[in-house]
Amino acid sequence: MMSDNFDQISVGDRAELEHCITAADVQTFADLTGDDNPLHMDDTFANTVGFGKRVVHGMLSASFFSTLIGTKLPGKGALWYEQNLRFLRPVRLGETIRVQAEVVHKSLSQRVLTLKTVVLGEGGERVVDGEGKVKVLKPVSQGKERMDKERKAVLVTGASRGIGAAIAQALALSGHPVLLNCATTVADAQAVADEINRSGGKAMVWQADVCDPEAVAAMVKAAQAEWGALAGAVHNASAALIPTPLAELRWEQMQRHLDVQLKGAFNLFGSMVPVLEAEGGGMLVTIGSVLTDNVPAPHLAHYVAAKSALSAFTKSIAADYGPKGIRANTVSPGMTQTAMIADFPEKAKMVTKMQTPLRRLGVPDDISGLVTFLFGPGALYITGQNFRVCGGIVMA
């Protein structure tokens, strides 16, 4: 019976072993404990005190309770912490004893078994009895046990270009099959997927608007159908980043950012959480922005508001589903050289570079490295965090 089968142990369960006690056993016990009392070692002496022949150490007979508890009831994981004993009659050399234990009480809350323990002599009469208490240790949950050698699949939204494409490529390189989602730029996404597949990775493209819950649900199902188990998802999709002063900003622009980033995450996580819950856990990553820290860059209220909401949403998911083994983190890039900032004034990029302690702008691989780490075995205790990958321009 294994200790992690505690739930299956019932009051009345019994275990037994037999052992013939030899002179060698007695000698070994005496050598080990230093108890060379002539009552156990010398027949002549034993005779002079009325025992006829020497007798076995009482504790040697009782020591087989340890064997029984440690190997049979409950077995592996047993912590024997209390025992009382009565030695009812001496055991002789060459006598075969039967050692028995029976569960008389089981504490579910303490994971403790109370055992009636008895040693029977050859004639079936009790020679030792007593009661013991054993705690059944619960195996400590080792997150690493859940990390499959074969990496599970990851869905990446907005994966046709820039940071999303780099994340898909890096995850594929580390062994994850990847689903590359895009709303419109299918040819770009397919080119990334083709490159991954040519390099020995596994990738598929799935066109879906993340704002559409049914399309997102179908996408998650497609990934399951293709690869079975899923490790999680990365929500990277974003609406176009066009600086717009409030006086010119239309609510539709605000709504678009909220839809793609926040509603997209809502739809994606809504479909992913039950899947990951069934698999015992997983990782959800959202791509935020350091623009939500400190003083936001000018005229990006729509983008910054949506990214802030996304980061807060991610933290809430981390809190709510941590007990289910689902981790959720935000990775917030600083200014990163992608098509998204192609139209930014060169001077703004140069100023940012010089304000950055590492004196350069980010590149997509800076971001993908951290995201890949979050899906790896080193990140099993990381959730609810917002990681800035920004060369130090923001220090939290």
Added chain:
Amino acid sequence: MEAKIKQIIADVMEVPVESVQDSSSPDTIPSWDSLKHMNLILALEQQLEITFSEEQIAEMMSVELIVLTVKELL
């Protein structure tokens, strides 16, 4: 104009003009400290007859940014 700006920078920083590259900054020219930076701003304003705003001065963190900022004013 770019050559002239680099010469002013070289003079203020007391380094050979050949060592002043687009990417040069306080990170790469050891003598470019806060006092020299202030002198550089004054030298540029006097010799080029321009005036920088506080915001522009804050952005002038490298040779290429200085060149860009000056060009915006001319």
